[in-house]
Amino acid sequence: MTPRFITRSLFFFMTLLLIEQFLNGLQIGLLLFLLAAGLTLVFGIMDLVNLAHGSLYMMGAFFAATLTEWTGSFLLGALLALPATALLGIVVEVIALRNLYTRDHLDHVLATFGLILFFNELARILFGVGGMAIPLPDSLLTHFEVLPGLPYPTYRFLIIVVGLLCAVFLYVLVQKTRLGMLIRAGATNREMVGALGIDIKLLFTLVFGLGAALAALAGLMAAPITTVQIGMGDNILILALVVIVIGGIGSIRGAFIAAVMIGLVDTMGRAFLPNMLGTVLSPADAGTVAEALSSMLIYILMSGVLVLRPAGLFPAPGR
Amino acid sequence: MKMSTLLRVTGALAVSALALTAADHAAAQAKKIKIGFVTTLSGPNAAYGIDMRNSFELALDHMGRKMGGIPVEVIYEDDEQKPEVGKQKTDKLLQRDRVDFMAGYIWSNVLLASYKPVVDSKTFLISANAGPSQLAGEQCNPYFFAASWANEQNPMGVGHLLNQKNVKRLYIVAPNYAAGQDMANGVKATFKGEVVGQDMTRWPDQLDFSAEISKIRATKPDAVYIFFPGRAGVQFYTQYSQANLKKEIPLYSVFTVDGVTLKLQKDLVLDTYFGLFWAPDLPYAANQKFVTDYKKKHKDTPTFYGAQSYDVANLIASAVAATKGNLKDKEGLRKALEAANFDSVRGPMKFNKNHFPIHAIYQQEAYKVSENEYDIRTISKIIDNLEDPSAPKCKM
Numbered sequence: 001m002t003p004r005f006i007t008r009s010l011f012f013f014m015t016l017l018l019i020e021q022f023l024n025g026l027q028i029g030l031l032l033f034l035l036a037a038g039l040t041l042v043f044g045i046m047d048l049v050n051l052a053h054g055s056l057y058m059m060g061a062f063f064a065a066t067l068t069e070w071t072g073s074f075l076l077g078a079l080l081a082l083p084a085t086a087l088l089g090i091v092v093e094v095i096a097l098r099n100l101y102t103r104d105h106l107d108h109v110l111a112t113f114g115l116i117l118f119f120n121e122l123a124r125i126l127f128g129v130g131g132m133a134i135p136l137p138d139s140l141l142t143h144f145e146v147l148p149g150l151p152y153p154t155y156r157f158l159i160i161v162v163g164l165l166c167a168v169f170l171y172v173l174v175q176k177t178r179l180g181m182l183i184r185a186g187a188t189n190r191e192m193v194g195a196l197g198i199d200i201k202l203l204f205t206l207v208f209g210l211g212a213a214l215a216a217l218a219g220l221m222a223a224p225i226t227t228v229q230i231g232m233g234d235n236i237l238i239l240a241l242v243v244i245v246i247g248g249i250g251s252i253r254g255a256f257i258a259a260v261m262i263g264l265v266d267t268m269g270r271a272f273l274p275n276m277l278g279t280v281l282s283p284a285d286a287g288t289v290a291e292a293l294s295s296m297l298i299y300i301l302m303s304g305v306l307v308l309r310p311a312g313l314f315p316a317p318g319r
Numbered sequence: 320m321k322m323s324t325l326l327r328v329t330g331a332l333a334v335s336a337l338a339l340t341a342a343d344h345a346a347a348q349a350k351k352i353k354i355g356f357v358t359t360l361s362g363p364n365a366a367y368g369i370d371m372r373n374s375f376e377l378a379l380d381h382m383g384r385k386m387g388g389i390p391v392e393v394i395y396e397d398d399e400q401k402p403e404v405g406k407q408k409t410d411k412l413l414q415r416d417r418v419d420f421m422a423g424y425i426w427s428n429v430l431l432a433s434y435k436p437v438v439d440s441k442t443f444l445i446s447a448n449a450g451p452s453q454l455a456g457e458q459c460n461p462y463f464f465a466a467s468w469a470n471e472q473n474p475m476g477v478g479h480l481l482n483q484k485n486v487k488r489l490y491i492v493a494p495n496y497a498a499g500q501d502m503a504n505g506v507k508a509t510f511k512g513e514v515v516g517q518d519m520t521r522w523p524d525q526l527d528f529s530a531e532i533s534k535i536r537a538t539k540p541d542a543v544y545i546f547f548p549g550r551a552g553v554q555f556y557t558q559y560s561q562a563n564l565k566k567e568i569p570l571y572s573v574f575t576v577d578g579v580t581l582k583l584q585k586d587l588v589l590d591t592y593f594g595l596f597w598a599p600d601l602p603y604a605a606n607q608k609f610v611t612d613y614k615k616k617h618k619d620t621p622t623f624y625g626a627q628s629y630d631v632a633n634l635i636a637s638a639v640a641a642t643k644g645n646l647k648d649k650e651g652l653r654k655a656l657e658a659a660n661f662d663s664v665r666g667p668m669k670f671n672k673n674h675f676p677i678h679a680i681y682q683q684e685a686y687k688v689s690e691n692e693y694d695i696r697t698i699s700k701i702i703d704n705l706e707d708p709s710a711p712k713c714k715m
Contacts, residue, residue: 017537024529120361129365133553133583136561143563153561156529225561226526227553227583229363235524270518270530287517291495295521 016150021271022264023146027156029263030163034218035236036243036255037170038211044250044316045186046204048097049105051112053215053240054233055119056092060085060216061223061232062123065132074137078220082213089212093205101204116234123230131229134220159221166217170252183207187250187316242298246305248312257313258305265301269294352391352639352646355412357405357423357433358447360397364549366579367425367624368397371447373617374625375422377609378632387640394418400425400523402432409433413440419646420445422631425548425624427451427470427498438462441649443656445635447628450675452501456709459673464656466634467627468596469675469707470498473573474505474546476594476680476701481542481571483701484592487512490540490568492531492555494522494547502546502573508708515540526554532562544571552580556587565591576685577622581693588685588693596676597626597665598683598697605633605662620694626664637661671706673713679703 039053063084068077096115100108136155143151174180182203185193194200219233226232243262247254273294277286305313356375358368372395384391394416398405405424412418413436421437421444424430430449437444438460446454446465454460455469481489489512493499499519507514516538518531535543543564547555552575559565570591576584578599599610599620609629613621621629634656641655642648659670668678682698 013537017533020533020537021530024527024533027529028527124365129369130579130582131363131366131550131553133557133585135585141561141563151563153563155561222526225554225558227550227557229550230365231362232526267530270520271534274518287519291519291521295495 016147017271019147020150020152021267023152023156023160024271025264025267026260027159027163027263028267029260030160030167031218031222032236032239032243032263033163033256033259034166034214034221036240036247036259037166037252038214038218039237039240040244040247040250040252040255041183041207041214042211043244045183045190045207046101047190048101049108049112050097050211051109051237052092052115052119053211054237055116056085056089056212056215057219057233057236058123058228058230059088059119059219060212061134061219061228062127062132063216064220064223065134065228066127068134069132074134074140074224077134081220082216085216085219086209086213089215090205090209092212093208097208098201098204120230127228127230129230131227133227134224136224140224155224162217162221166214167252167256174252179206239298242302244312246302246312248309248315250316251312251314254312254314261301262298265297266294269297350389352386352389352420352644353416353418354391354393354420354422354635355409355416355418356393356395356447357398357408357412357421357429358395359400359425360395362400364400364425367549367622370579370622370625371423371425371628374609374613374621374628375447375632377613377616378629378636381608381612382632382636386636387642387644389639389644395423398424398426398429400429402426402429405429406432406436410436413437413442418442420635422635423447423628424449426496427501428496430454431497434460434463443635443638443649443652445631445656447631448624449498450501450707451497452504452707452709453497455673455675455707456712457714459713459715461653461715464634464670464674465676466631467676468678469673469709470501471505471508471709472675472678472705472707473595473680474502474544475509475705475708476596476682477544477571477573477592478506478509479680479701480592480594480682481506481544482509482511484542484569486510486542486569488515488540488542489513490515490535490538490543491517492528492535492543492545492547493519494525494551495519496522498548499546505708506544506573512541523551526551528555528558532558532564535568536562536564540568542569542571545575546573548574549580552576553583556580556584556591560587574623576695577624578620578695579622581685581695584685585691585693586687589687590684592682592684594680594682594701595623596678596680597623598681598695599626600694600696601664601666601681603662603664603666606664606666609664630661630663630665633661633663634659671710672715673707673710674715675707675710677704677706680705 042050064077064081067080068074140155142154144154144157146152243258247258274290277290358371360368396408424446425448427449444463448467450465450469491503493503572593576588637660638652638655642651668676671677680701682701688694
């Protein structure tokens, strides 16, 4: 073997690893996008700060786990969990949140924080403290050759595909349909839409239901990887909020770009920072600094974006 | 307006005065042993706190709910797995409930945030799980005991196991908090081969390990060693299996497989390796009584968290009995605790000079009892009378 050959194969190997980590980041980002899309819709259009979005993510995952157990099929369980969570979202909107629209944001925070506690306790009563796992069918436990020499877990690849399809679906829905037009109009000027004779109450309920279904999709797609547990939505909600702050409140496009950015920054940071810092620092120091730095990267990114664009990357017009 | 304010203030003062006299009354009569128990009773890891509470209660049942003839009252508090909450609850138990003993603590970071006010008030604190190296070494304290283990001990056992299995190149993944660092250092203390990679992950909210698993695949070590307590263990095992690495690169762990996680991990943990100081099938009489009665009462197998809590209750009882219930005799209590004169579920154990146990570590495995039922069993003793490496740093 010539040195040149070794260098070249090392380069090839590093490229494959880079691509694999890119896919990992993309997959985390798209999962985050599914969650953030619903949150940004509700925030942008209804001007409602919904901290309980993470609870809908959790309930969606629990529904999917239970229905998968009953039906014996992950696909069927997933397909049934979406309308079930949408319905749950609609019930929550009608019973608890409808009366809050005229109140200020602090009241939203208080009420929806209460909902988080309520749903965590409800999940504990209904599903027990032990949590649940969704075992994947054998067909999804396989590997998929993305490139020669680069096998990638089929299920993680599926998350990427579903995430991208969902992004396209939302783009078409928001940009090309009548409902989407109303949604965009609602985001820009709620009173005017109401004045034009649109039933804004119904529109809000629909949007909230759609947001709940998106949260459920995120939850049930994440469930086979991260298992279903009480409070699983609480931590990821913070990331989803970071996404919509970076992306601009109410913007699906912003949420998409911000979520993928966060997924990539987080994964690449975890993957390569220790080695990169290792070239300038001692291995022990590099480890400590890299760990601290990679968990801060997301927030550094957010501050950077906010300095340059205080309203986020793609602020909805009229705000 | 003024009148009602005045009334309210008067009312509040009256109530608090009543409460004060009530408290004084209780203190004067001190015919009761109060134990404060801090553990995690909500969130994803609530199952462990509940297991600890169940086991502690079972131990009290076994002793007729009396220690040295004195009735026992236990006050359980939920730390939500957060250091700041654990500290608050500890202060509350110390100041408002004026407990005689403190116990519990699953998480090293929660314990490190909470232990200071306890030992400063000369109240004995007996950890039922966390065993941070700081408290075993420089910050060891006459009022602190670990009835569980020192963080490095079980990993050191796994390090020996890795040597026995002839592993040369090891990859380590653990969460980046107090216990994670100890668990990584522990395995390195005894493992003789080369550590080819180490990732410390964000704790407790990182649930996706794809970046780390990709690095493992690229590094091609002989074995991977992990520490992911509680729920994170299910996630790591799931993702490691989904990446199809389990057969290619053997997985070794500590505190990552237990009765609770096993219900979700199932087949994923079969044919993986782990080491621990205790298993439900250890043949000692105290252990058999504990496990059998626990199963009878709760229709479930206890976890090591429960076993340690059971030991804490018996350790405290042995000290109270030795001092004939004189809780003011701190010196006597300490000597009695140090003697560890009780039947531990782990079999033979004694305390080192830093108040951490010296005991054996066993290799264990998970196995399928029947369809959908899994359990943990002992394979062999890896090492006997293991001392933790921080003890020499303890000046006590």
